[in-house]
Amino acid sequence: MTSTVKSSWSRTRHRGAAAVALAVATALVAGCGSSSDDESDNPLSEGKADGGTVVVGSNNFAESILLADIYGEALKAKGIKVEYKPNIGSRETTYGLLKNGSIAVLPEYNGSLLAYLDPDAEQKSAESVNAAVKSKLDSKLTLLESAPAEDKDSVSINAETAKKYDLTAQSTLADLKDIAPELVIGGSPEFQTRHQGLVGLEKEYGLKFKSFKALDAGGPLTQAALTKNTVQAADIFTTDPTITKEKFVVLQDPKNLFGFANVTPLVYKSGLSQEGVDALNAVSAKLDTKTLLDLDSQVQLENKDPLDVAKAWLKSVGLN
Secondary structure, three states: OOOOOOOHHHHHOOOOHHHHHHHHHHHHHHHHOOOOOOHHHOOOOOHHHHOOOEEEEOOOOHHHHHHHHHHHHHHHOOOOOEEEEOOOOOHHHHHHHHHOOOOOEEEEEHHHHHHHHOOOOOOOOHHHHHHHHHHHOOOOEEEOOOOOOEOOOOEEEOHHHHHHHOOOOOOEHHHHOOOHHHOEEEEOHHHHOOHHHHHHHHHHHOOOOOEEEEOOOOOHHHHHHHHOOOOOEEEOOOOOOHHHHHOOEEOEOOOOOOOOOEEEEEEEHHHOOHHHHHHHHHHHHHOOHHHHHHHHHHHHOOOOOHHHHHHHHHHHOOOO
């Protein structure tokens, strides 16, 4: 769930992202005017049977675009026609587009999706989260198998703070209780009011920070502020390559405040054949957090085209 990175690939392949977002939003509005039960008007409704194009979408951040490329290229390897709609927007937009069939496949994160569908739902295990998501999903949608890879929120501290307070990768959020009043924490504006944010950190761990600095959702503003010690703690996603580059320390979350965030394909049922389902499940079986962090690093630190990174990884694991 790392932020969108401006690079050479974003200026070329994804140059039309804004136009794509407008087009799919228009499709959503048009779809809302038709019967949800009438699949004859849905361009994806026949895709399962006649080899029609599978539309693979992504949210507006770099990792989602990379995962969509992995999914799309895995489908292409099975002879399935694929169209990409990258960098569409937030979950509020893409979920609606899935429901009306404007896109057929979207990389998702199981716990985050459950929190969107049912903010009060408990998250005890990846399996229970997936079961709960399926029970809340629109009837035209389903989840496929989750990958071991997780990319979720964390409270991370910079190297200077870790050294000062003798904190390591084995330290937990509870270890911040006595020192939180000395620390400025940063994150998106929403992090200040979310349960999976300051509200939950105080409720579950008793953490009361010196102050909160509104930045972005784990993106370059947050990364820079933590690196420069403008903030000493921040909401950083667990597959963010900056963790390795800047030697940030991710604090353990034994109470699972930040839940589960296994990478999971969310699909429009009528838009994907069983062969396509099998192809995406095979991807999930091979993708763990360490691998995803490496792939993210290639895109975000080495400035490689995510499509090239996706193709190379699929080849390396025999899924091309």
